[in-house]
Amino acid sequence: MTTELRVLDPAVWDDWYGVLELAFGGVEESDEERGLWRELTEPARSIGAWDGDLCVGTAGAFTFRLTVPGGASVPAAGVTMVSVAGTHRRRGILTSMMRRQLDDVRAWGEPLAVLTASEPAIYGRFGYGVAAYSAYGSIDTTRVRLTVPADADGVTLRRATLAEAADACEAVYARLVPRRPGMLARRPGWERLPLIDPPGDRDGASPRHCVLAERDGEVVGFAHYAIKPQWDFTGASGVVAVRELAGLDPAAEAALWRFLCSVDLTSQVRFHSRPVDDGWQHLVSDFRRCAMTLRDGLYVRLVEVGAALEARTYQAPVDVVFEVEDAFCPWNEGRWRLTGDAKGAVCVRTDDAADLALSVRELGSAYLGGVSLVSLAAAGRVRELREGALVEASVAFGSPVAPWLPHGF
Structure with missing residues (x-):
């Protein structure tokens, strides 16, 4: 070269x-x-x-x-x-x-490097593993009805321009960041990203609209969306394209979904890059009429294995020794003992016998709790060296909330 x-x-x-x-x-x-x-x-x-x-x-x-x-x-x-x-x-x-x-x-x-991959086959050889998936799909609003929580009726909706609502939307986003693994705290300047709406990217849809969800004068959620008008011999069949939706509680989110599913002259709500455990799935009357597919979202690379594993907590007590392979960053190779629980963790080098053998790529995939070590072992990518260690570690690494990256970078 x-x-x-x-x-x-x-x-x-x-x-x-x-x-x-x-x-x-x-x-x-x-x-x-x-x-x-x-x-x-x-x-x-x-x-x-x-x-x-x-x-x-x-x-x-x-x-x-x-x-x-x-x-x-x-x-x-x-x-x-x-x-x-x-x-x-x-x-x-x-x-x-x-x-x-x-x-x-x-x-x-x-201790971490993260990315989204334009070509997923590229980055595994550099130690990046898929750690969070995103849901893409649509809701057929001509055949699906939503049943929302009773307190959704206490949420009022108000239209606003993207610019007018920017600070309120950013405040909602900031409050949600600590609640879900995979979310990024936005630094100054990044609040402008949701406001970018070039006409060339609209695919025939309208400019972005914004609706704020409020309760007792406080903004508790928002939706950014566009409308793509469509007509055929049977009448209107427009599409509501959800660009971003966030709520501080189930009632706020449900009120926003109900609104989007009832926009006049439309018959479909399309969404992209939503959490795989999104609550709307349990509001709809017929999930079969809601086409949904998964796509790889956030890739994680442990740059410093010890520091990265110590930075998170574990939903069950864990005491396990990993034999880590990392040819691209050899400082990570070798045995690491991880001990931790919901209060904290310690991860240090050890000469003790290994319980699990894997590469840094698998650790990256499991890191946010959205990909189980058991699943990776089923693909032959994690080897259990001590009976019981695989389930123990897999349960500990899990997360009650699915990891999700809300926007690209």
Whole structure:
């Protein structure tokens, strides 16, 4: 490889970002969208691969805090904007950027790296495992009715513009972050992400609408949505496209779903990137009329095994020794004893006999409690070396709330 890795100079951001845009199809973003990503980019945490004066690869890492089981907010590098120019593939550029990036994340003292994958097959070899899934689907509102909690009638709904409602919506989001593993605490600037609504991304739908859910004068939830008008010989068959929905309690969420399922001249509510344990599933009269599919969402990589496993709590007492394989970050390899419960945990190196053998990729998948170690063992990716250790650890690693990443990065 003749390319050189360099920390991003803000003066060449346009060239750097142009390589990324071309790698993802070359469709121009709106000025508003491109301007936001320019502001959110952290140059000191971004690198480019350069062949002379030509940028041929990109990678960045946002400064995030990620909610983990137990509610702690843990520093995590949000790996983003990864691309390699088509003219420079198969030269080791991606591997060199991943190597440099994980070394940097370790030096920054961040125990986790997280990402969303445009191509899921890429990142497993670098130690990333799928830790959270998202639900995508639709509700046929011509054949499905919702039964909501009685106190949903105490929630009032009010329309507002996205700009007018921005602070209230962000406050609701912030209160929800500690409740669910996988959610990201938004740093300054990120509150603008839900407001970006370029016409080219609407697929024939309206600009985004916003409805606030209120109780006793307090905003307790919100929904961002768009309407795609459709007509056929039988009449209107429009679609309500849910962009974002959040409620501080079941009544607020149910009131918002009821509203979306009753919009005039529509026959379908479509949603994307919802939690797999979302409450709407138990409000509908006929789940079979609600098409739903799962998609991989958040990938997690334990950069420092000991620190990462100590950062979360465990829903049952656990005392287990892991034999960890991690060829890409060899400082993680070897045996680690994890002892913990719902109050805290300690994870240290040990010479004791191993109870479970796995790679760091499996630890990443199980880390947020949404993928069970038993399930991974069924695929041959976790080996039980002490009878009973697999179930013990799998129960402890679980989470009563499914992990979920509410937005990409």
